[in-house]
Amino acid sequence: MWLPFLGLVLGLALGLLTNIQIPSIYENYLSIAVLAALDTLFGGIRAQLQHVYDDKVFVSGFFFNIVLAAGLAFLGVNLGVDLYLAAIFAFGVRLFQNIAIIRRILLTRLDEKRHNKKKTSIE
Amino acid sequence: MKMNNKKQNSKGNFFTRKQFELLIVCITTGFIIGYSYNQAKDNRQTSAIKSELFEQEDSYREELIEQQERNKELTEEANMLQEKIRHYEKKFASNEKDSKKLVQEAEDLRLLLGDLNSEGKGIRITLQDGDYDPKSANPNDYIVHESHVFKLLNELKISGAQAIAINGQRVMANSYIRCNGPVITIDGKQHPAPFVIEAIGDSGTLRASLNLSGGVVDQLLNDNIVVSLEENQKLMMPNVKIES
Numbered sequence: 001m002w003l004p005f006l007g008l009v010l011g012l013a014l015g016l017l018t019n020i021q022i023p024s025i026y027e028n029y030l031s032i033a034v035l036a037a038l039d040t041l042f043g044g045i046r047a048q049l050q051h052v053y054d055d056k057v058f059v060s061g062f063f064f065n066i067v068l069a070a071g072l073a074f075l076g077v078n079l080g081v082d083l084y085l086a087a088i089f090a091f092g093v094r095l096f097q098n099i100a101i102i103r104r105i106l107l108t109r110l111d112e113k114r115h116n117k118k119k120t121s122i123e
Numbered sequence: 124m125k126m127n128n129k130k131q132n133s134k135g136n137f138f139t140r141k142q143f144e145l146l147i148v149c150i151t152t153g154f155i156i157g158y159s160y161n162q163a164k165d166n167r168q169t170s171a172i173k174s175e176l177f178e179q180e181d182s183y184r185e186e187l188i189e190q191q192e193r194n195k196e197l198t199e200e201a202n203m204l205q206e207k208i209r210h211y212e213k214k215f216a217s218n219e220k221d222s223k224k225l226v227q228e229a230e231d232l233r234l235l236l237g238d239l240n241s242e243g244k245g246i247r248i249t250l251q252d253g254d255y256d257p258k259s260a261n262p263n264d265y266i267v268h269e270s271h272v273f274k275l276l277n278e279l280k281i282s283g284a285q286a287i288a289i290n291g292q293r294v295m296a297n298s299y300i301r302c303n304g305p306v307i308t309i310d311g312k313q314h315p316a317p318f319v320i321e322a323i324g325d326s327g328t329l330r331a332s333l334n335l336s337g338g339v340v341d342q343l344l345n346d347n348i349v350v351s352l353e354e355n356q357k358l359m360m361p362n363v364k365i366e367s
Contacts, residue, residue: 007146011153016161030159037152044148055141062148 028077028084032069035091040065042098049105065091202362209233231285241286241293245323245358246330248275252316253347265347267316269302275320276300278339282332284322288360290314326354 022030040062047053069087076083209230216226250272253265276294279287287294292309294300301308306315322329330352333340343350 003142004145004149007149008153011150011155012157013153014150015154015157015159018158018161021165022162027162030155030162033155034159037148037155041148041152044145055144059144059148062151 029070029073032073032084032087032091033066035088035095036065036069037062039091039095039098042095042102046098046101046105049102205233240362241323241358241360243285243323243358244326245284245321245355246326246333247353247355247358248320248322248333249349249351249353250275250316250318250320250343251349251351253349255347266305267307267318267348269300269307271343271346271348272300272307272318272320274339274342275333278332279320279322279324279329282324282329284324284329286323286360288321290319291361293360293362321355321358321360323358323360330354 040058043061044053044058047058069084069091072087073084076085212226212229216223250267252267255262255265272289276287289300289309292312292314294309298310303313306313307318308314332338333352335341340350340352
């Protein structure tokens with residue numbers, strides 16, 4: 001359980017320590033990549049809680065989503081249409097949905113636990 | 124796959140393939156987030172520095188404007204004092220006729236120095252580059268050089284010009300003229316051809332001295348320069364302004 005958090009911290013440290021400047025044109029790509037990564041991460045947590053987690057789907061979804069979002073942004077920049085908005089919208093909606101589902105699952109589990117405790121105490 | 128299996132074997136159930144993949148995903152996510160945070164921080168800093176520089180520039184500009192205004196005030200004050208001195212001198216002259224000549228001389232010198240606005244009868248000479256075919260002729264033989272201007276100025280001074288201006292800029296006793304390709308520089312200010320040289324003085328004398336056979340005008344014409352002379356009843360010349 002501690003491994004993903006360790007990885008997150010390690011990645012954060014790496015990202016904070018790298019001092020490479022990218023041109024401001026590519027900042028759109030970065031924001032989309034952040035959204036895609038977060039979306040996939042929460043999607044994975046949700047799948048785990050719903051007992052439908054599949055690591056192949058998770059990993060492929062992670063990288064594929066990032067690449068797709070960046071590609072869409074690239075296309076949008078070249079066509080002069082703000083296509084990256086589509087990616088931001090899709091990922092944003094999914095992020096909220098995933099977090100909502102996670103919250104509900106956790107709430108129902110908490111309720112069940114309390115219920116069980118009561119039951120045991122009554123018994 | 125094999126490597127993962129080995130790891131799995133060596134560490135038991137501790138480090139499974141699933142966890143390994145999860146670790147990579149987490150590292151990537153962390154990296155992206157950290158990197159964009161860094162980027163945003165850099166942007167914030169640069170924009171802050173920029174606004175600081177703008178403020179500095181603004182304050183310097185204001186200071187400059189203030190100084191220029193002060194300069195203007197001081198110039199006005201100097202002009203006023205000059206006028207006062209003249210007034211005193213004139214008063215003095217009316218009292219003592221002997222010193223009238225001296226006052227006249229001071230007046231002439233002042234005009235020559237360019238301390239006063241000058242106004243009066245005079246002559247206007249325009250020097251223009253000659254027409255030439257740039258393919259067949261050397262343009263140097265046809266354009267007005269500073270030596271031509273020198274000759275003209277010298278002749279004008281000899282014949283008693285009280286005040287001289289080139290393209291509206293007063294030429295003082297200590298002015299310098301420099302050739303600078305197609306333009307000439309007078310006290311640091313560039314002037315292109317045609318050069319309009321105005322001189323205040325006895326226009327008859329000035330004209331006669333310029334038109335002497337073998338004189339300045341003849342020499343200039345010989346150098347393919349278009350010269351036009353014009354007597355003027357009322358020429359106005361500004362006094363010398365010290366630009367800040």
